[in-house]
Amino acid sequence: MTELYNQISSNKWKSYLIVLFFFLLVGAVVWLAGYFFAGFGSFSIGFAGVLAIIMALGGYYWGDKVVLSMSHARPADEKEHLFLLNTVEGLSIAAGLPKPKVYVIEDEAINAFATGRNPKNSSIAVTTGALRKLNRVELEGVIAHEMSHVKNYDIRLATLAVVMVGFVAILGDLLFRGMLFGATGRRDEDRGNAGAVIMIVGILFAILAPIAVKLLQLALSRKREYLADATGALLTRHPAGLASALEKIGHDTNQLKTASEATATLYIANPFKNVSASRLLSTHPPLEDRIARLHKM
Amino acid sequence: MDLIIIGIIVIVVLFVIAFILIYNGLITMKTRVDNAWSQIDVQLKRRADLIPNLVETVKGYAKHEKNVFENVTKARSALLGAKTVAEKGAAANQLTSTLKTLFAVAENYPALRASENFKQLQEELSGTESKIAYARQFYNDSTMEFNQAIQQIPTNVVAGMLAYKQREYFQATESEKKAVKVSF
Numbered sequence: 001m002t003e004l005y006n007q008i009s010s011n012k013w014k015s016y017l018i019v020l021f022f023f024l025l026v027g028a029v030v031w032l033a034g035y036f037f038a039g040f041g042s043f044s045i046g047f048a049g050v051l052a053i054i055m056a057l058g059g060y061y062w063g064d065k066v067v068l069s070m071s072h073a074r075p076a077d078e079k080e081h082l083f084l085l086n087t088v089e090g091l092s093i094a095a096g097l098p099k100p101k102v103y104v105i106e107d108e109a110i111n112a113f114a115t116g117r118n119p120k121n122s123s124i125a126v127t128t129g130a131l132r133k134l135n136r137v138e139l140e141g142v143i144a145h146e147m148s149h150v151k152n153y154d155i156r157l158a159t160l161a162v163v164m165v166g167f168v169a170i171l172g173d174l175l176f177r178g179m180l181f182g183a184t185g186r187r188d189e190d191r192g193n194a195g196a197v198i199m200i201v202g203i204l205f206a207i208l209a210p211i212a213v214k215l216l217q218l219a220l221s222r223k224r225e226y227l228a229d230a231t232g233a234l235l236t237r238h239p240a241g242l243a244s245a246l247e248k249i250g251h252d253t254n255q256l257k258t259a260s261e262a263t264a265t266l267y268i269a270n271p272f273k274n275v276s277a278s279r280l281l282s283t284h285p286p287l288e289d290r291i292a293r294l295h296k297m
Numbered sequence: 298m299d300l301i302i303i304g305i306i307v308i309v310v311l312f313v314i315a316f317i318l319i320y321n322g323l324i325t326m327k328t329r330v331d332n333a334w335s336q337i338d339v340q341l342k343r344r345a346d347l348i349p350n351l352v353e354t355v356k357g358y359a360k361h362e363k364n365v366f367e368n369v370t371k372a373r374s375a376l377l378g379a380k381t382v383a384e385k386g387a388a389a390n391q392l393t394s395t396l397k398t399l400f401a402v403a404e405n406y407p408a409l410r411a412s413e414n415f416k417q418l419q420e421e422l423s424g425t426e427s428k429i430a431y432a433r434q435f436y437n438d439s440t441m442e443f444n445q446a447i448q449q450i451p452t453n454v455v456a457g458m459l460a461y462k463q464r465e466y467f468q469a470t471e472s473e474k475k476a477v478k479v480s481f
Contacts (some may be wrong), residue, residue, distance in 0.1 A: 022413070080421045082417065082421070082424070083420060086425075086427065086428070087420070087424075090427045090428045090431045091431065093428055093431040093435055094431035094432075094435050095435070096329065237434070
């Protein structure tokens, strides 16, 4: 049990550390913009900021409806999905949260996701493949994982990450174009060797910062997945349930048809199975790692 | 001289803010524990409410098993009338054992087992048993959080002022820990 609590606190502080790096990166890019753009520095910062926030607010308030309709989710039926509904209600009691709305997605792949900006406005969706192929204990583990995302405000955190990524991407792009075409507005006396070095550093930073912030976002997503595994195990007091479900997911060859890149982070398992990209570029930690950690709890 | 006065005012204000935050935090935790305790009763009552329906459904297919029905109904009344924690524990255990007998008897009636109504009720009862367990778990988790807070520094100072005492954990009673008997 101690291991469980340890994993929860370690993943929590690691994700706060990542958020700190986010803010530092954003701060650095903002400073750069102010330095290079002199006159229109605040305009470019404001522009990037407003755009990013509008994107994020849209996703924040309407994101759950969009995701649910994109997945062709239908509300769970009282008669057909009684076990699912009872399990969600039971786990809400264990978590001290209001009951989320429950949806079912017609798909052979084993997967589930949670969405919603806060516990009062949350929804959970489960595939028919999951309902058919997982036994009761495994399904409980999966639902507990999804409820943990709601409980830990992961959707809100992910939205914040999206704002940061968008902001840095837009501002970085503006910086890059501005510096490349010499429209920096810096006065002549700053040119010369020192000025050139700073320019090069600035351009490199403008190219690398959007990449770095994207890597931070993926790292944050992976930490929150580990945290949801551990918090879910604390809810069911039975880590083996989720471990067993993840093993089944690992052996299942079906690919979730309605997943898109935008929604991949919300699912319990990476819906894109054939992604051979490195671990740093994945929204989810490797299944073997997750199963190993669950067995240690 | 002025700087010292301003410094003192700032420190006092910070202390007041800290006190308010800690106080409110303790109130939140305490009310959570109280709510969690009453939630257990909500689930127990829900289980009790499901039983008359279950008995009627089974009677429809297995009219002659009078003993079984009477035992279940009696156990349910006993639970609803129980007052002390010990009485409640014993009555709950008795109800569980009579229900198990009921379901064991239902195995002999294939028509009953196949009936959708019966399957629904079985699932509902099983779900309610889980919810009772989850409610007790949440009560214990909230109690742990509260007990930790009133003992840790600096929240224990405020807790002392409010005269908050540690709350008891929900333990399974001795009768609940024993294996449930099924009797025909």
